[in-house]
Amino acid sequence: MSVYTQLTNDQFAAFCQRFGVSFARAIPITQGIKNSNWFIQTTDDVDGAHSYVFTLFEERPPEDIEKMAVILNQLDGKLPVAAPLALIDDEGLDSDKNSDDKRYVIHYDDKAITLVPCLAGSHPQQTTQAMCHEIGASLAVLHETLQQLQPAEEYGVPLYPWSDVRDREMQFMPGDEAKLMSDIWQSYTDLPLATLPKGLCHLDMFADNTLWNLSLNNSQKGEERLTGLLDFTEVSVEHYVMDIAITINDFCTTWGDAEQGESVNFDRNKMAAFLQGYESKRPLGNDEKRALSVMLAKAAVIFWLLRLNVIHYNRTEGRTGDNIMVKNPDLMKRLAAYHWAHVEKPQNNTVFVLLGNKVDNQVVGVFSNIMQAEQAREKLSNSSEFAIKEYTLDQLS
Template identity: 80%
Template sequence: MSVYTQLTDDQFAAFCSSFGVSFKRAIPITQGIKNSNWFIQTTDDHDGQHSYVFTLFEERPPEDIEKMAVILNQLTGKLPVAAPLALREGHEKPSDSQDDKRYVIRYEDKAITIVPCLAGAHPKQTTPAMCHEIGAALAMLHETLQALQPAQDYGVPLYPWGEVSDREMQFMPGDEAKLMRDIWQAYSNLPLTSLPKGLCHLDMFADNTLWNLQKDNETLTGLLDFTEVSVEHYVMDIAITINDFCTTWGDAEQSETVNFDRQKMNAFLQGYESKRALGEDEKRALPVMLAKAAVIFWLLRLNVIYYNRTEGRTGDNIMVKNPDLMKRLAAYHWSHVEKAQETVFVLLNSESNNYVEGIFSDITQAEQARATLNDNSNVIIKEYALDQLV
């Protein structure tokens, strides 16, 4: 991720030694926007190789990062994760630690960890098969972390996005502020108390995953960046992951287009439900959650720009992601929510005199239901406006 704190080679060598790592070289990682990260090349690595990732956490307190280490150790063996290295003998563990080991060094009130590099590469594009696999992995994560109780003792506090929204809306054009307010209100109107909650990743973007990208046989090899794990509605975690994995983001030369793929979303949901079934309330909430998740990351990117400006953060190692992309994705999802309020989606079997297989309030539920039919080759989804003749 972006590099905000500068360290000398002597400092790197001393920190690495505390974890039993023989330091040769630190290579800045400039993707991402929150923490300072480097690849660590050891004295045993050949040129061009690196064995570890060294992270200095710019915002999260060391106590939160200790919790993250517990979470990663819980997931080890179930999912492809890299747990932080334990410090060598001689480093006292925190008094509230639930482990005999310690995983964090403190530097200027910031946490430092070292984790082994996982094999694989970040995907430039995703496929429906990859979306199915990451869906199953996210469900496994949700199920596995239920063992850590009470969940609030392990998750970090959710960021106060409402405060950021209030600040940023003062400077937005009227149509953007209205879009944000409408989505926020629709989210508030959901039956939030009935939606299942637990420890969630909340940042499962494609660039936080690694894959063996063999043609037609993509395999998940790594899940990264567990700094945002919090107690949240599972369907919010689902929406955050869908928004990135099921969207094709054009680069600057392509005018930074935003193209959402509903086929990929259906593949993701099938993968997720292969491990954990969604409740009806979750299915109904998903369209609004998709819009709210886009709003959160719209605000996150605006917030990074705000802090970079107020803290005077500049330089080639500072990465800023375009908030406008998430705004456009939020508008796309919101248009579907608004349309669904005036529309029904009917499954018709064209081989049986257009026999009605089901009627649904949104396209996502209709597509999911169609996918569950044993023979759906002749089943079409037809859209009807409410309160009108057909």
């Protein structure tokens, strides 16, 4: 969606011809942060219309994009997706492959190129409860349908090493931000992850990766209809509840623009509608329900890190210009803090009591951990005369 690699009209025409498309014009798409994208107008299109989206994948290797094409073909007919066009030539076809095997990816400078049909509809500026219900149901259908691709690991791309980004970025964070990130990460690690169902997940189902029929009449009646699911480049094997959390975080949050102070407003009624939609197609297990609050916080942390990583990558690669869009990482930080405040924390049932000399055993202080109690004792004169005793709450001594 941002444009990083520049192509000439002759190059566009040659690439499109390999897909059987007669090229007339390429129109840059500047939304997004990862790949270079253009709308393609063909010689058959009327002025102002375009039939295809041409994508040059800047980071993902071509073999990953080949997997994506298989995934989209699997979903085609069950969900509104744009499956890549097949190449009409046999250039680069392996001699040991059947001539009927289709290829969907052009290799260009070790990068992948695909051409997909444009889907009808538009990106929503705001979501409704009805839209959240429908995207929830669609995500469940996606999870169920892709279970047919086995082993799943052969179709999903590897998960990004976000812990490496975390370790790099936390060095430069204020202490409170680093603690927030660390606490959420630890809480995620403490989940019973082995019991949570996994499979192929989209992992980037933001509202701007969806299209809807948003005609005025439909919007007024609450009958918005999903017409497109986009951007399957991040499909990986992950816990389904993480994919749910990622989607909820965007669909159920109203993001204020710069003039509104870039506020972050999470709508729990929209989340309830989303979960109702999802469970109409795939019921959640009890462990998944219990894990959701932590997953919502962890998902926000991942996208906080993603945006910091884009800034780091653009800086190290010297990327600048009007076509480069960077989303504010602070918005995801604020969402992570909101979710973390709603995570039920394990209660500390132990207190450490600092007692006076052995004669009167006067209570000098009560502390939640031994370190604080010891630090307090060290500040007292004749500290050796003071004792620290551990007590369990709500229990006879």
